[in-house]
Amino acid sequence: MHATAFVPGHVTGFFSTHPDEDPLRAGSRGGGVTLSHGVETTATETSGITLNGERVAVEPVERVLDALDAEFGVACETPLPLGSGFGVSGAMALGTAYVVNAETGAGRSANDLVSIAHRAEVRSGTGLGDVVGQAQGGIPLRLEPGGPGYGRMDEIPGGARVEYLSLGGLSTADVLGGDTETLSAAGERALETVRERSTQSVFIEASRQFAEEAGLLTDELREILRSVDDAGSTASMAMLGETAFTLGTGLSDAGYDPEVCRTHPSGAGLRVE
């Protein structure tokens, strides 16, 4: 039987970007939510990468396979859409690191595996903070940017129902490649707010404030968020995707038919055999 890893999806609510020449020091500060919907990755006899049965080219996964000298491929399964703000590429990269380590008996520690996947994401320009959040689980806060040994994490206590509604994708590379000054200033303010009071309601309000200030809301997303306001709750936007999310029942209360899952208490790991 081949090793299988599960890595939770991760929706960022707010963030600031912190580039660095060393990809292990590069990253983001911010806050997000890990999801019980995630990516299951299994080693395969044949080389190459599949996602829900289709051959795909996912640069961070290729980088992880190279870094660990894998002589096989991986099959990934997920209910989450790729490129829509759920950290699917990060989950695929981290899951790949876990299964390759298990298959080859390389004896790498969790920090090693997270470092390899974080570096691969940063170098590919596909993410800055998903991997370290996905490694931790729960509602992770990235206090300082970077991989293990450089970054510093915290967490908002407790679990919650999560609802999300995805309209489509946004290119992480395009947004991160553009002017991120306004966005990062808003992200720093949101993190400060959440560090003062680390509760779920403060988190979702700070995420919403960030979404307004970062200037990434589309008209359709703004309409959804306002409907949730009208229903007496608060939703925000998944960074980076055209996706609305909330903790609790806000989207269904507003009459939408969202996907429903929960926060994921544990981080990435191997499936129990």
Added chain:
Amino acid sequence: MHATAFVPGHVTGFFSTHPDEDPLRAGSRGGGVTLSHGVETTATETSGITLNGERVAVEPVERVLDALDAEFGVACETPLPLGSGFGVSGAMALGTAYVVNAETGAGRSANDLVSIAHRAEVRSGTGLGDVVGQAQGGIPLRLEPGGPGYGRMDEIPGGARVEYLSLGGLSTADVLGGDTETLSAAGERALETVRERSTQSVFIEASRQFAEEAGLLTDELREILRSVDDAGSTASMAMLGETAFTLGTGLSDAGYDPEVCRTHPSGAGLRVE
């Protein structure tokens, strides 16, 4: 309904002690195993602390209640014996921090709660590394001593069946108050070995080597560990208790009737309501 927290039990396999005047910098380096057997803590209307229905005085829990200005008490339930190397006092302290935070809406982050419980354990002399291990889950490695912001953690990937057999207690305070030089040197060597190859089998072998070198094995424990050797497996001693433990089926293979649980993938947290 009152908030309930679950904190996994934690068995240390090897450690070195690192005292410091600042209890957040004090701690241990080493490695351990978190258990699906743990402590469930619930807030109670009345003040005071109960463990499995009996009134108890547990200093680190009292310190946590004081630190968070709790005007109520806690009821703890556990299948684990107190004082036998399972981190029960640390689990009670950390669980108390979680439920008081939830009940009072204090808005503390997970790092805050872990810091409060770690400080309480260190000041009480009841533990040096259980709380940070229990906060993380899995098979935690304490690379650097201390609470959040000072200590540094890693993890051995994967989960496992855990078997344990408890003969009775050892006083953590007595052992930590004695000469720990030989013990700490052995603990540093064990950590180095596990960091070179972070696998479960290296972990249990390094734990066994440490138990031999630390000079804490009783005759009865030594006999159990040798029986497991004869059955072709490896068990070690829970630090600090007269308790044998192993990953896998070593104790039952050797003809004993151990308690059986699993490693606990997620760390301490509130129970889902």
